[in-house]
Amino acid sequence: MREQFDALEPGASTAKTVTLAGRLMLHRPGGKMDFGTLQDGSGRIQVWAGADWTDAYEGFGHLSLGDWIGVTGEIVTTKRGELSIRVDRWTLLAETKRAFPDKWHGVTDVDTRYRQRYVDLWVTDEARRALVVRSKVVSLMRRYLEGRGFMEVETPVLHAIPGGATAKPFTTHHNALDTDFYLRIALELHLKRLVVGGFERVFEIGPVFRNEGIDRTHQPVYTMLEAYQAYADYNDMAELIESLVAHCAAEVCGTTKLTYGDRELDLTPPWRRATMLDLIEEHAGVRLDIRMARDELVAVATEHGVEKIDASWGPGKLILEIYEKTTEHALWGPVFVLDYPLEVSPLARDHREVSGLVERFEPIVAGREIGNAFSELNDATQQRERFEDQARARAAGDDEAMVVDDDYVRALEYGLPPTGGLGIGIDRVVMLLTDSANIRDVIAFPLLRPEANS
RNA sequence: GCCCCUCUAGCUCAAUGGCAGAGCAACGGACUCUUAAUCCGCAGGUUCUCGGUUCGAAUCCGAGGGGGGGUACCA
Numbered sequence: 001m002r003e004q005f006d007a008l009e010p011g012a013s014t015a016k017t018v019t020l021a022g023r024l025m026l027h028r029p030g031g032k033m034d035f036g037t038l039q040d041g042s043g044r045i046q047v048w049a050g051a052d053w054t055d056a057y058e059g060f061g062h063l064s065l066g067d068w069i070g071v072t073g074e075i076v077t078t079k080r081g082e083l084s085i086r087v088d089r090w091t092l093l094a095e096t097k098r099a100f101p102d103k104w105h106g107v108t109d110v111d112t113r114y115r116q117r118y119v120d121l122w123v124t125d126e127a128r129r130a131l132v133v134r135s136k137v138v139s140l141m142r143r144y145l146e147g148r149g150f151m152e153v154e155t156p157v158l159h160a161i162p163g164g165a166t167a168k169p170f171t172t173h174h175n176a177l178d179t180d181f182y183l184r185i186a187l188e189l190h191l192k193r194l195v196v197g198g199f200e201r202v203f204e205i206g207p208v209f210r211n212e213g214i215d216r217t218h219q220p221v222y223t224m225l226e227a228y229q230a231y232a233d234y235n236d237m238a239e240l241i242e243s244l245v246a247h248c249a250a251e252v253c254g255t256t257k258l259t260y261g262d263r264e265l266d267l268t269p270p271w272r273r274a275t276m277l278d279l280i281e282e283h284a285g286v287r288l289d290i291r292m293a294r295d296e297l298v299a300v301a302t303e304h305g306v307e308k309i310d311a312s313w314g315p316g317k318l319i320l321e322i323y324e325k326t327t328e329h330a331l332w333g334p335v336f337v338l339d340y341p342l343e344v345s346p347l348a349r350d351h352r353e354v355s356g357l358v359e360r361f362e363p364i365v366a367g368r369e370i371g372n373a374f375s376e377l378n379d380a381t382q383q384r385e386r387f388e389d390q391a392r393a394r395a396a397g398d399d400e401a402m403v404v405d406d407d408y409v410r411a412l413e414y415g416l417p418p419t420g421g422l423g424i425g426i427d428r429v430v431m432l433l434t435d436s437a438n439i440r441d442v443i444a445f446p447l448l449r450p451e452a453n454s
Numbered sequence: 455g456c457c458c459c460u461c462u463a464g465c466u467c468a469a470u471g472g473c474a475g476a477g478c479a480a481c482g483g484a485c486u487c488u489u490a491a492u493c494c495g496c497a498g499g500u501u502c503u504c505g506g507u508u509c510g511a512a513u514c515c516g517a518g519g520g521g522g523g524g525u526a527c528c529a
Contacts, residue, residue: 011487028492031485050486065479079487099464099479104490107465111521123465167528212528213455222529307526362529369529400528425529449520 001075002043002083010081013074020045020085021070021093023122026103029061036063038071038085039122047071048078049087056089065103066096066122114446130434130442133252137430138205140248141225148240150201150227155190157183157206163408164188164347166400168211170220183209187226188347188421189408192376195228195419196411203227205426216438217368220447223426228376232420234359237373238336241363241422242269245334245370245429252433260366260435263332267432271334271363276323279337284326288319290341290356297322312396316343316356333364340374346386346402348374363424370429373422380412 001018008014022040029035032051037044051057063069073087101107106123113120113127120127142152160179162169164186172181187204194202208224229236249256249267256268274282281287286300297318298309306321313321319341331337339351340360348358360374377383387404394401430442440446 026490028488028490029485030488030491033486033488035488035491037489046489048487052486078489080489082487082489084487102465102478102490104478105466109461109465109521111461112465114521165529208529210528213526215525215528216523218528224529372529423529428529 001045005075005083008077008081008083010077011079013076013086016075017073017088018075018085019070019072020047021068024063024065024067024069025100025122027061027063027065032057034061035084036060038069046078046082046084047073047087047090048076048084049090053086054088056087060087060090063092064096064100066098066100067092068094068096114440114448117445126434127441130430130436131444133434134426134430134442136252137248137433138223138426140251141205141244141426144244144247145201145203145227148201150203150229151199153191153194153199153202153204154206155184155187155194155204159184161403161405163402163405165208165210166402168400170209170211185210186423187224188423189405191226191228192416192419192421193408193411195230196414196416200230200417201228214447216440217428217431219427219439219443222439222443225424225426226421228419228421230417230419233375233418234338234361234373234420237420237422238271238273238361238363239269241336241371241373241424242267242271242334244424245363245365248429249433258432258435260432261437263366265332265334265366265432267334267365271336273336273338273361275339276319276327276337277339279327279331279335280319280323282327283330284322288322290315290319290354294318301325312393312398314343316341320344328364328369329367331364332367335364336361337364343389345374346390347377347383349377349379350382365428366432368428369425370432371422371424373420376416376419376421378412378416378418380409383412384409 005014020038022038024036025039025044026037034049036047038047049057049060069090070093071085071087071090073085076086077083101119101123107113107120158181160181162182162185167185169182169185172183174181185208187206187208191202191204203226205223205225207221209221211220212218214220246256246267246269249258256266258265258267277288284304288300292315294315297315301309301318301322304322304326306325338361339354339357342350342356342358345358345360348360351357351359358374362369363371387402387409390402391404394403427439427442431439434442436442
């Protein structure tokens, strides 16, 4: 309607009658004439009722902000040029029994905003927009991957063995089987089983669950995209990630040059590629090597403020800790941080040139990880050894270390082709594209402590 | 988990040891072109909870609860 009639002169009438429904957001009753602002999913329009031309005027002035109404009338403009429905008939579709928030200030109390999201979404434009963008991003990613020959699949949410990431899981219980299960912490291992099964390009978008802290970039339930491509490696995954994210930005924001917070963020490919060791040298001024003696790395770590160094940490873990302490948060990106230590990457394939490293990277954008990718380890024997190392770490008290997944090793024994895989945190990508500072803003119903005695 | 901040009417906010208030919303009324309409009137409170100090507590102190920010773990 706006497309067709926005250009009308003030005081025009069209002889066109329409029926619209929506929610009354503003109300300006007069003596013999009322104006209201009706809002629906597509926008706002003025409705205009007058005693002169309709006996349905009676009662219109008593509508409350928040009431759902339907109106029928001619499309006109007022003397001031506002496009309006000149109401002939109206119906109360649903009455609001609670007072709507302040029509000017809206609702700012964060507790109310997230607990009563249905109110926030009506009153706060940015809140609604963030969820619209989220929906578009998911849809764009699907179509983009399908365009590259990927097939969307669904894998189990309940896992007998939580795998595919180092994270603490949620536990649940199946009564009939009298067995504990874990909510998945990653999609990885089942997707690679599907590649073993002959699906050469698969992806999944869905929730993963991690029993860990909540802050402005972490929620216990968040949405992951994982994709696996046979006959590809981590270089292919880097290309896929940068083009996928840039595609979403271009479609949603109209450009790949964004502003995030008070800084510029240019997502135009190609993104910088740099190794973790080079970046540490850049930011901490120290050249590390995976073959350095443990003592030497402990000294560097201590010097750079890494606390609580565990006796079980090898050189790889120490390097990762130094990276996270000195470098990760200093990066703005986008940048692909390449070549992680093998010790902290039990599912990634050995680096083709440097022993002790793996072909893995994390894309860092706006100072935080938005994903993780690698050339997948497809050697069953090595995979079993890596799992066993993890099991030893777990026995030594690392409750995030992985558990041996015998069936996954068995799948690898049947042969996983060389495969590249990636994971992207959808929520974090949406945060970038909506300039949201808090992950809750891009989740319809973020996890909160349950309301007391309600 | 630890540190700091915060919680007053449906919403947004005042009152800093001395009678708990305003704007918007609601309710009643006036108004025939409004745009956060305007004007008049009316009503609205366990000041998060419990305890303490005080002649007197929204205000100070303690404990608890909700929320936020920072920090640790994590993506």
